[in-house]
Amino acid sequence: IAGITQAPTSQILAAGRRMTLRCTQDMRHNAMYWYRQDLGLGLRLIHYSNTAGTTGKGEVPDGYSVSRANTDDFPLTLASAVPSQTSVYFCASSETGTGGTDTQYFGPGTRLTVL
Amino acid sequence: GQNIDQPTEMTATEGAIVQINCTYQTSGFNGLFWYQQHAGEAPTFLSYNVLDGLEEKGRFSSFLSRSKGYSYLLLKELQMKDSASYLCAVMDSNYQLIWGAGTKLIIKP
Numbered sequence: 267i268a269g270i271t272q273a274p275t276s277q278i279l280a281a282g283r284r285m286t287l288r289c290t291q292d293m294r295h296n297a298m299y300w301y302r303q304d305l306g307l308g309l310r311l312i313h314y315s316n317t318a319g320t321t322g323k324g325e326v327p328d329g330y331s332v333s334r335a336n337t338d339d340f341p342l343t344l345a346s347a348v349p350s351q352t353s354v355y356f357c358a359s360s361e362t363g364t365g366g367t368d369t370q371y372f373g374p375g376t377r378l379t380v381l
Numbered sequence: 382g383q384n385i386d387q388p389t390e391m392t393a394t395e396g397a398i399v400q401i402n403c404t405y406q407t408s409g410f411n412g413l414f415w416y417q418q419h420a421g422e423a424p425t426f427l428s429y430n431v432l433d434g435l436e437e438k439g440r441f442s443s444f445l446s447r448s449k450g451y452s453y454l455l456l457k458e459l460q461m462k463d464s465a466s467y468l469c470a471v472m473d474s475n476y477q478l479i480w481g482a483g484t485k486l487i488i489k490p
Contacts, residue, residue, distance in 0.1 A: 308480030366411035
């Protein structure tokens with residue numbers, strides 16, 4: 267593994283179902299992030315974690331939850347999916363989460379469709 | 382509120398030069414990033430500016446004026462592979478990135 271992996275690559279989900287998007291990084295970065303990207307809008311932060319064991323809410327956290335049990339993994343859970351959660355989801359990581367030069371590196375994304 | 386503005390779409394010719402502008406209003410400033418995103422792929426880091434002036438990196442350069450809340454990305458000697466979206470993002474006082482919607486750059490032969 268080199269960098270960040272996400273699974274699944276794509277998913278079609280019935281409304282009301284529970285879904286967990288997986289994200290794993292092997293760069294030993296402290297900070298991890300979940301974004302959604304929708305046409306015509308910038309990337310929007312859902313949740314973030316600056317270190318294992320801590321998480322924080324971003325701009326659009328409603329309907330999503332995260333956990334950070336260890337440094338490498340940062341799963342995103344949709345408890346009860348709704349059609350407005352149809353989007354492309356990107357996981358990212360950065361070395362510290364608290365520095366100005368802290369560059370974020372992105373996984374390949376998960377394309378989620380909720381019907 | 383926080384706002385990042387950049388043009389939706391630009392067209393340029395192979396071999397030419399193009400400048401993509403970005404203006405921002407954010408709560409605090411800890412640097413400005415440019416990312417490239419090819420269709421269906423993840424964003425990849427291009428440049429970072431925190432001080433006023435020009436940063437050059439090969440065919441790509443990025444400029445920042447903090448007093449004007451303005452940046453641009455300059456791409457020289459355009460190649461077909463430069464067809465992509467270019468995302469401007471500002472790191473705010475909480476060290477979170479605020480993203481523009483991106484500029485889709487179309488390169489014509």
